[in-house]
Amino acid sequence: MLTTSRKLINYIKNKSEVKNIFRNYATKNRFYKNTGILKSDGKFEVTLDQRKLKTPKGNLFTVDSEPLALAVATEWNSQKKKIIQSNMHITTLCNTVIDNPNNLTKLDVVNYITNYLDTDTVLFQANVCMLWQIQLTMSVFLYHHNSQ
Numbered sequence: 001m002l003t004t005s006r007k008l009i010n011y012i013k014n015k016s017e018v019k020n021i022f023r024n025y026a027t028k029n030r031f032y033k034n035t036g037i038l039k040s041d042g043k044f045e046v047t048l049d050q051r052k053l054k055t056p057k058g059n060l061f062t063v064d065s066e067p068l069a070l071a072v073a074t075e076w077n078s079q080k081k082k083i084i085q086s087n088m089h090i091t092t093l094c095n096t097v098i099d100n101p102n103n104l105t106k107l108d109v110v111n112y113i114t115n116y117l118d119t120d121t122v123l124f125q126a127n128v129c130m131l132w133q134i135q136l137t138m139s140v141f142l143y144h145h146n147s148q
Helices: 002-014 016-024 066-077 089-099 106-114 129-147
Strands: 035-040 043-048
Touching: 035 066, 043 066, 066 089
Parallel strands: none
Antiparallel strands: 035 043
């Protein structure tokens, strides 16, 4: 049984698709000393030793928000000797938005999210009158704020 398992593991490791999956999660050595942000054309860029950060598809990493750029720079700065990308959640989300790997339009994303409104806990109304009023006020505010 043990040799069968080893054969299966070796077979899986030799498949090119699986090799690519394992390679994506490989860690790299930290190659930079300092992180920072730059403002350029009204957008913010993250720098690693004065070199501009790029996304996995090679696009320039730019965001509209300074706090978001600072958060990404902090994630990169918090990496020690190895860069563990699976620990950089904000960077990963930003890369997905910038690269748009599924070629989604804004309408596609809105339609996808609205499928979950029926089960959204923000819209759950409690029976207690005062709490219900607070929830109603906040949910209306959130709805109007996000629809603009």
